[in-house]
Amino acid sequence: MKNQIKICGLVLSVLGCIALTQNAIAQNTGKINIEIEGLRNQQGEVCLNIFSGSRGFPSDSEKAVKKQCFPITKRPLTVTLGGLKYGSYAVSVYHDQNGDKKLNRDSLGIPAEGFGFSNNPFVGTAPAKYREALLIVAGESTNIKIMMKYSINS
Template sequence: MVRGLRGRMLLLAVLGNLVWSFDAKANFNGKLTVEIDGFKNKEGQICASIFASSEGFPGDRDRVLQKQCTKITDTPFPITFDNLKAGRYAVAVFHDQNNDRTLNSNLFGVPSEGFGFSSNPEILARAPKFSEAAFLVAGPDTNIQIQLKYF
């Protein structure tokens, strides 16, 4: 019985260490680098928004966790988001060719500037859902690629 008790105590100690290590990793602040490619030209800027939930994704500016617009200097072009907790996120980007910080569209609502989403979901008649663009940040450095689309 002592041997069985010692074995159980060892198992509890190991499990306790696993729970502690998972908890410790969940409390980090990670960095996400988004590499954007597929530009039609280098005019204007690239604007990127990161969302932590489906609420407001992809276009509600008030629900964005972080956003930034940066002049395009190279292709592919990297954008970095810092201080992200472990979890699921989705990124929406657009090529703001006229520097108005808005994804312009025609009379029918079809974007007239390039755009893209994390996980590069297929775009048919609507913007993707959060779940279709979501990815996991689970370490100190996460890298994803987004390919721009133009209609």
């Protein structure tokens, strides 16, 4: 009988540890609250791509770990993307004024719609690099601001 009690106690301890471990793993996710400033107007929507590595950054949404578009209800616009495992990410955003779910460009390849990146890196003749837009999600909530950029001709 004593052995059965010891075994039951051991089993309950192991099950308790498993439950605590699973709970801790489930809590190792956070969200990014993104305030988007500098939108020219409320036409169309804002689309975001979140990347967990440089592969595909900034424009290949198929390689993004999260992607979502939001209607522009006010300016500045604040959106939240959750369920992100703790780690490093970079965010790219574009103002999809015509609703075609892509960043339109002119004949020279210059963006015809607004765009931006986490950390607001300087953008010259090439888009930002992943390392320039890198941010860390290590808690329940990470707050960032992205300033939209528009070309002179857009």
